[in-house]
Amino acid sequence: MAGASLLTLLDDISVILDDVSVMTKVAAKKTAGVLGDDLALNAEQVTGVKASRELPVVWAVAKGSFINKLILVPAALLISTIYPPLVTFLLMCGGLFLAYEGAEKVIHKFWPHILPHDEEQNARRQANADETVDLVAFEKGKIKGAIRTDFILSAEIIVIALGSAAGASLLEKSLVLSIIAIAITVGVYGLVAGIVRMDDVGLHLMKQSGNIKQKVGAFLVSAAPKLMKFLSIAGTLAMFLVGGGILVHGIDFLYHGVENLAHLTGMFESVTTTLLNGLVGLVVGVVMVAILTIIGKIRGKDKDASSAH
Structure with missing residues (x-):
C-alpha cells in the first residue's frame, strides 16, 4: 500500500514537472522579444564606461x-x-511603456532636436576623462536607473510568462x-558580461603568438562595436514588436483587424502579423511621445510663468 502511494506520488510529480517543462518552453518563446530588448538595453548601460568598471556595473545591475x-x-x-484582470491591465501598461521607449529612441536618433537633449552620455564621458571624479559614486545613479528599467522589463516578462501558464495550478505557476x-x-x-569584455579578450589574443589566435582576436575587436550596434537596433525593434503585440492582443478590434489583414496574405500570414504588431507599436509609441512632450512643455511654461511672478 505504501509502495503504491509512493508510486502515485512520483507519478504526480512527474506529470507536474512535465507540464511545467512544456509551459516554461512556451513562456520562453513568448518572452523572447522582451529578452532581446532586455539584453540590448543592459549591454547599452555600460557603453562609455571605463573597462575596469564594466563588470562591476553589470554585477551591480544583475544583483x-x-x-x-x-x-x-x-x-x-x-x-x-486575488484579481486576475489586473494582470491584463498591467500587461497593457507594459506594452505602452515599451512602445513609448522605442519611439523615443527612434526620435532621439533621427530627429534629436524634437525632444529635450539627453545629457547622460556627455556627462558620463566627462566623468571618465576627469581623474578627480569618483566613478563608483557617479555610477550609482546610472545603476539605479538601469535597475528601474530592468524592473519594468522583468515585470513584462513575468506577466507574459504568467499568461502562458493560465489555467495551471498555483504550484505549477510558481515553478x-x-x-x-x-x-x-x-x-x-x-x-x-561576455559582450562587454569581448574586445578585451580580442586584444589579449592579438598579443599572443600564433596566427590563428591573432586573427580571432582581431575579429573579436572589430566585431564588438558592431554587435553592440546590432543589439541596440534589435532591442528597439523588439520594443515595437513586443509592445505592439501586447496592445493588439489586449484590444479586440485591433486584434481582429490585424488577424483579418494578415489572413489575406496567405502563406505570409505570420510575418504580416508580426509586422502589423510592430507598426501598431510604432504608431502608439509616437503618439505617446507627442502627448508627453506637449505636457512637459506646458508644465515648463507654467513653471517659468510662476517663477516670473
Missing part, C-alpha cells in the same frame, strides 16, 4: 535584477489569485515563473 524578480514573482502570483526568472537573469547578465 538589483535578482531583487526585482524576488518582488515581482510573488506579487504576480498574488495578483493573479514556471521561478525557472523563467532565474534563467533570464543569469542568461541576460551572463551574455552582457
Whole structure:
C-alpha cells in the first residue's frame, strides 16, 4: 500500500514537472522579444564606461535584477489569485511603456532636436576623462536607473510568462515563473558580461603568438562595436514588436483587424502579423511621445510663468 502511494506520488510529480517543462518552453518563446530588448538595453548601460568598471556595473545591475524578480514573482502570483484582470491591465501598461521607449529612441536618433537633449552620455564621458571624479559614486545613479528599467522589463516578462501558464495550478505557476526568472537573469547578465569584455579578450589574443589566435582576436575587436550596434537596433525593434503585440492582443478590434489583414496574405500570414504588431507599436509609441512632450512643455511654461511672478 505504501509502495503504491509512493508510486502515485512520483507519478504526480512527474506529470507536474512535465507540464511545467512544456509551459516554461512556451513562456520562453513568448518572452523572447522582451529578452532581446532586455539584453540590448543592459549591454547599452555600460557603453562609455571605463573597462575596469564594466563588470562591476553589470554585477551591480544583475544583483538589483535578482531583487526585482524576488518582488515581482510573488506579487504576480498574488495578483493573479486575488484579481486576475489586473494582470491584463498591467500587461497593457507594459506594452505602452515599451512602445513609448522605442519611439523615443527612434526620435532621439533621427530627429534629436524634437525632444529635450539627453545629457547622460556627455556627462558620463566627462566623468571618465576627469581623474578627480569618483566613478563608483557617479555610477550609482546610472545603476539605479538601469535597475528601474530592468524592473519594468522583468515585470513584462513575468506577466507574459504568467499568461502562458493560465489555467495551471498555483504550484505549477510558481515553478514556471521561478525557472523563467532565474534563467533570464543569469542568461541576460551572463551574455552582457561576455559582450562587454569581448574586445578585451580580442586584444589579449592579438598579443599572443600564433596566427590563428591573432586573427580571432582581431575579429573579436572589430566585431564588438558592431554587435553592440546590432543589439541596440534589435532591442528597439523588439520594443515595437513586443509592445505592439501586447496592445493588439489586449484590444479586440485591433486584434481582429490585424488577424483579418494578415489572413489575406496567405502563406505570409505570420510575418504580416508580426509586422502589423510592430507598426501598431510604432504608431502608439509616437503618439505617446507627442502627448508627453506637449505636457512637459506646458508644465515648463507654467513653471517659468510662476517663477516670473
